[in-house]
Amino acid sequence: MLSLRRIAESSSLLERVAEEVVRWKVFMPRMVDLESSRVCNLKCPGCPRNSESSLCHTGERFVTLDKVGYILNELPTLMTFNFMGDGEPLCNPEFNDIVHLIGLKGINTIVTTNGTLLNKKIVEGWIRDRVYRVHISVDGATKETYEAMRVGGEFGKVKENMKILGDSKLTVCLNMMLYRRTIKEMPKMVELCRNCRIEEITFLMPICAVDSDIDGEYKRPEVSEENEHIFKMAREACRALGVKWIFPTGLQPMFRRLSFPFTRPQISLDGDVYSCCYMIGRGKTWFEGHLIDIPSKDYIMGNMFKKGFKEIWYSDSFNELRDTIKRTERRRGEMITREELKRMRENPKENGRFKYCEACLPRWGMACS
Numbered sequence: 001m002l003s004l005r006r007i008a009e010s011s012s013l014l015e016r017v018a019e020e021v022v023r024w025k026v027f028m029p030r031m032v033d034l035e036s037s038r039v040c041n042l043k044c045p046g047c048p049r050n051s052e053s054s055l056c057h058t059g060e061r062f063v064t065l066d067k068v069g070y071i072l073n074e075l076p077t078l079m080t081f082n083f084m085g086d087g088e089p090l091c092n093p094e095f096n097d098i099v100h101l102i103g104l105k106g107i108n109t110i111v112t113t114n115g116t117l118l119n120k121k122i123v124e125g126w127i128r129d130r131v132y133r134v135h136i137s138v139d140g141a142t143k144e145t146y147e148a149m150r151v152g153g154e155f156g157k158v159k160e161n162m163k164i165l166g167d168s169k170l171t172v173c174l175n176m177m178l179y180r181r182t183i184k185e186m187p188k189m190v191e192l193c194r195n196c197r198i199e200e201i202t203f204l205m206p207i208c209a210v211d212s213d214i215d216g217e218y219k220r221p222e223v224s225e226e227n228e229h230i231f232k233m234a235r236e237a238c239r240a241l242g243v244k245w246i247f248p249t250g251l252q253p254m255f256r257r258l259s260f261p262f263t264r265p266q267i268s269l270d271g272d273v274y275s276c277c278y279m280i281g282r283g284k285t286w287f288e289g290h291l292i293d294i295p296s297k298d299y300i301m302g303n304m305f306k307k308g309f310k311e312i313w314y315s316d317s318f319n320e321l322r323d324t325i326k327r328t329e330r331r332r333g334e335m336i337t338r339e340e341l342k343r344m345r346e347n348p349k350e351n352g353r354f355k356y357c358e359a360c361l362p363r364w365g366m367a368c369s
Helices: 013-022 065-074 095-104 120-128 143-149 155-167 183-195 225-241 309-313 316-327 338-346 355-359
Strands: 031-035 080-084 108-113 131-137 171-177 200-204 244-247 272-274 284-287 290-293 300-303
Touching: 031 065, 065 095, 065 309, 095 108, 095 120, 120 131, 120 155, 131 155, 143 155, 155 171, 171 183, 183 200, 183 225, 225 244, 272 309, 284 338, 290 338, 300 309, 300 316, 316 355, 338 355
Parallel strands: 031 080, 080 108, 108 131, 131 171, 171 200, 200 244
Antiparallel strands: 272 300, 284 290
């Protein structure tokens, strides 16, 4: 049964068939993305927490055991919890108790962490409590770069924790954010994965939630021969060292068929149900020097603590969003230039409440999601 519960993270033929099916008939979700914490122990200069619109400045600080219990009752079909958001899960004092509760229900968990607060005891508890996948965010392969990008973190300690994860039975993926400062360390990051026995790596574009898109160091890496060569070297390192490259294939926008509105609700710790994780707490962002106002409130489908989840999931708003997604889908892996994506953002063909989706940055691989 465990393999069936992992469909949400798979890129298999079965998942692709499921993608088509759920675009015509929406079922109650098997997976939920839940905000776990609005507190973080690091102060990273490129983080979307620096934006005034980040939810880390508002409302409650942590999801609680009681709220998770309520979600479990409202979504009896769940097979996987994925914890996400702008905070660090392990800053939540109840987090490991929450993971234990979910495991007792026979449900699997995915955790994304900055890795600074991990230890062997926590990892052993996660294995016992059905955590099957961990994403660890490490934005530099050297002490100098890492500690400049992950302010407050200690590179030596994070490497130790990477090795603890690598030695565990968990599936581990390293996430590296590609800024102009960090892109040169892509091949070294692959080597670091190999040395720590981490089998997967994902390279992500930053959200650029404030003015970082016009501030050289924290801008998305430019399209250039030098950077394309770095990508090539990183790919070759992955092949040579046996590290699985998850995403992306290059520096230009590439279309991804995201499953969020069809299979994976995104729930804030306040109970707001969003269209996708990118919209949670987003406001102004930058792309290629162009300022974008994201109407994130338009993408709140309802609050499940005030209204039943099922009513929200099958609401007219969610169905309108799904129709917009289907109308604007491209072929998986289709590539365009950044200039084309910028023009699409400035002059969308779509009208209506969800027109932003046509040129959504995560959908085109130009922001982490």
